[in-house]
Amino acid sequence: MFERVLIANRGEIACRVIRTCRRLGIHTIAVYSEADANAQHVRLADEAWPIGGPRPTDSYLRGEVILDVARKSGAQAIHPGYGFLSENTAFARACIEAGIAFIGPRPESIDAMGSKAAAKALMERHQVPLVPGYHGADQSPDVLAGEARRTGFPLMIKAAAGGGGKGMRIVRSESEFADALASAQREAASAFGDTRVILERYVEHPRHIEFQVFGDTHGHVIHLNERECSAQRRYQKVLEETPSPFLDDARRAAMGAAAVAAAKAVNYVGAGTVEFIVGQDGEFFFMEMNTRLQVEHPVTEETLGLDLVEWQLRVASGEALPLTQAQVHARGHAIEVRLYAEDPDQNFLPGSGKLLKLRLPSPSRHVRLDGGVIEGDTVTIFYDPMIAKLIVWDENRPQALQRLRDALMASEIVGPKSNIAFLERLARHPVVVEGRIDTGYLDRHLDEFLAGDATPDAEVLFAATVAALLHDERSAIASTRSGADPFSPWSRADAWRVGHAGKRIVALSLQGQRHEVEAYGHDGDYRLRHGDAHAEVHGARHDGDCLSARFNDEALRLPVRADAARVTVHDAAGNRYAFERAAAFAWQSKETGGGNQVTAPMPGRIVLVKAGAGDTVEAGQELLVMEAMKMELALKAPRAGTIESISAAQGDFVEADAVLVRFVS
Template sequence: MASLRASKTANLLRSLGRSDLRTSLCRSWNRSASQAAAPLEKLLIANRGEIACRVMRTARKLGIKTVAVYSEADADSMHVAMADEAYLIGPPAAGESYLCMDKVMSVAKKSGAQAIHPGYGFLSENTEFAELCAREGVTFVGPPASAIRDMGIKSTSKSIMSAAGVPIIEGYHGEDQSVDRLKKEAKKIGYPVMIKAVRGGGGKGMRICMTEDEFETQLESAMTEGRKSFGDDVMLIEKFVETPRHVEVQVFGDSHGNYVYLFERDCSVQRRHQKIIEEAPAPGISEEVRQALGEAAVKAAAAVNYVGAGTVEFIMDKNFKFYFMEMNTRLQVEHPITEMITDTDLVEWQLRVASGEKLPVAQEQLKFTGHAFEARIYAEDPNNSFMPGAGPLLHITTPRAGDGVRIETGVRQGDEVSVHYDPMIAKLVVWAADRQSALRRTRTALQDYHIVGVNTNIKFLLDLAAHPEFQAGNVHTDFIPQHKDQLFPELTLSAQTLCHAAVAMVTLQQSRLVRSSQLTQDPFSPFSWCSGARVNQVASRQLLLRDGDKEVAVEVESHGGVFVVRVDGVEHEVVAEMTEDGDRLSLTCTIDGVKTSSTVIMQGNSLHIFTLDGSNELHLPVPKYLQSAEGGTSDDDAVAPMPGVVERVMVDEGTQVQKGDPLVVMIAMKMEYVIRAPRSGVVERVTYQPGQTVNRGTVLVHFKEDEGA
């Protein structure tokens, strides 16, 4: 198994290419100054997944040995296989493994690592960890602890920015955290307001409150999420700028007092206050605004004596007036698009600056070329409020890396998206000479990304990239709600897709029968082949395909390579050319004279069809006698909408509730979800308790009929 994993990883690295950061990525560094620090020979990466893999690729390019840490859930993960050494540090929960500073430091000492790169997440913005590294004599690849502290608390950072001349949005950042005081301040500022955890980031601990009536509910939710994500429930209140843009600037500083900005990125299109697609440079920004943004970001970095990579985030209104929002004292998830337009390797910059070297260029030497997009591919269901998912990655086909296409990932086929961590599968990074070319290339690459095993947002990203307003660059943080009808259309299966499905289903099922017959003791028995042979008549198959809650009847006849498919009483002639690879079929069909192609993958009773328009999943319905044998759930029960961990149960047996009352709080993918009563009634049974892990669709609370409800 270990050798198989290593082989898979080697193949994936070849597909990514060690030169996936383009061959000319690295600029020559000025080595004339004597270096205070010894050359870095071994680096520990205190992170997991694609983050750790990204850092390792640059370290390997520089000849630096790498050390990985991993939880029990990640024992067979890609970042463990890539590293030169790997150490187990605890159970799956991040709080018992990746966030345990003492365990990480113990591994650094044991392995002889001279430096720790925290990645972007977990300990990357942890003041205490940066201080621990300093005490233990291990280089922290990041800013000084003082800069993390100053910028990590939003109220403190706002005061520093105001003093430094960086424009800010006024709000309440005071110490009085009583509900009454916060509510009064919100009323004084004027609704709508933003409630934010002072140590927040990535949309965690953040709520938009539109009216005074919902303030206390939103405040409690933000505080709970703040405690879970950052161990801190201190809040600030700010005026909420409606339909703003989210524009951020990549800054870099060294220990010699030099600062540069590497231009801006637009991250406006978000769901759940989290980014989903980013681009650089920001569309529609004039050179004057671009320079003002960059200079404000450098002021912010200089104000806290920043060293290393950082991102200064701004809110921008429709008149291009911008305000400081926060500074992320780490490398950002979306840094590859900055690398693509500036021809740099920012992780290499981090490692060299952490070793005491000067920045390689001055501001006037920095230019950008072309345009780049990053599409984050998540295990989630966009049609169900972007509900995150988890499960095995049964099949993965990726676009070809190189020639302006870069894939940042930490998973392989056969790996699992865990309930304990972020559900991001990969980042698809694409560069071209201009925005429209980059957008077309992004769509083409998304069409070549095929994943089976979990729901993904790939089709949604395709629809988003094709939206006229997005193509025009008219982006803002309310883009998805504003264009909901166009981005979430009523899905109907075309006759063309059903013809592909029918031909594929018949072909793949027959191939399965052939493979099965070859395993029998009498492979030549006609009862083993089940070929559907008929005398003096053509074999006809009746297929009942399920698309979500809808069922579609399709009839198929085969005439030696030519199929007749009947859909809704309409007959279609289909000439099919196909290439089989197990349960994967590359299919080209000429349907009534029109030729189209698809890739079809069969898993059990499910058929996954990938076309230029995205993907569709169809199922052969399970017979009723099997459904009853497997058991089921009532529509009246409260079920888990995604895999996760039960955090809190708010009802007991016999509790009477009204429809919409909160029953259970779950934590999944670092987010809090409240499961509410689907109807009024009396609780008959609570099936899971806090701390237990549940799968999607699991009954959490079972109701009995309540005559008085």
């Protein structure tokens, strides 16, 4: 076994590898960019070395710099994590040439599967089922258009060199093909430096099921069962689980055998994933092979009781696989979701900023957390905005889903916006609960999973008000305990007045909408009014997580959290309402600049300018395309009108809130 291992990655996966290495007594060496000098993976590692600027191209993608650190630090092996250099053939080969073990597959295997087109040709020779399409070398527009007509519509365009949904487009008619091809090639060039694409017949309402495979240097290859990843948005996996609710034993065996055949075709060593598209009739087709550890590997670990990073380390050091295929036995059901700094109600716009509060459920046999940040850390603009992976396990799928709902309810993120409420709706939705989701369902029915302009009912608003009142009363008492007379009525926060009951205004804001509640009373007994709604509240108590009280003589217990700045309430159906506390007698709406300008929603690079000064445009027309946090964002006209000026050109890097387009007033 290795004694010193360098982790050529950052964030959650770097922390994940460090934990396993520490358990095995392996000295860990981290690398970090300027943006990550105070990151958790730097603090957890035994030593850490700087490798350059904040952008990946200036740091984590500089293979020669990372190898230099490996030599200087005495690393015997490099674990690439996932992303960055994990599937870079040149880097894997350079490690070997430097006498440093690459904890991953052989360079030849990465090469064989790194190009989707070459991988499909190889699978075709080994009788692994393929979707009809084109994966040829001729990438001229005329040839691609002709192959698209031959394949038929709808079809899928995919970046030949990539993954993670980058450079993928669904085309439903020939008239859409040219624009979709150009967009896919542009995104592929940015993400992978390669514009080649493949075309595939688009399987309607497919499921996405992948198999974890593992090989060693002694010629053994096995699979470690499947993971279903059909809950996707824009080709990005949102929820992963094992076992698949769709597969029966016969189909599981057939797909597992095909996955092993795919791995054997490239003499695979280490951890890999063979991904399949599965039709509603159960017919399955090879999609691609990821020659690395996948972000969703924890669900496999939780059902098998294994540590796949430990397997990677042992296999890379020359050991044989610790199990045969017959010895692989799963127990229970595991589900993974990822908590992101993003705003689902704004087209999942990635966020950045300081994590003012990061509250997550306590780890247990049923709940696992894999993260790379803690409260007080900053989610930067330079990398993926994932905050943590939340993994739950239980004896069966219904119980695991309930574990997931409970764990999400216990989570709270303050600072950048998050996708927690979106994930809560996902975990309760009938298509997920019943195991009927397909890869396009979220994109077709996204409004079913978003908060939109949902208005809280009186019960939710009154529960939030009571929690705010109790919090303020406790805070006032605590702040006066050291005073000359802590029992003075003037120290109470109940609006007490001589001769009459005091009235307090509790102002709460939800998605920009202000709600005012009039409150009388104190210490858990209140009269509340909001418009025409009234409530008599008695016996209210708040333990920090739950509020219990009698509302008009009906006893209720609701999950509620409150502090001086916000109140979060879950109603009886599990819907989350995150209120901001507002000043009782002052309200100022934020000036957004009206409809006369378009601003950058976050820092990023302009990749396309589609309009010019003097142009007359329609509301919603695409004006610019910017790339930020590993995705393309379309910036559209807020209204119909004439453009006065555009202050950004293709290739420019712009800061958040920079005015990019001005309209004639």
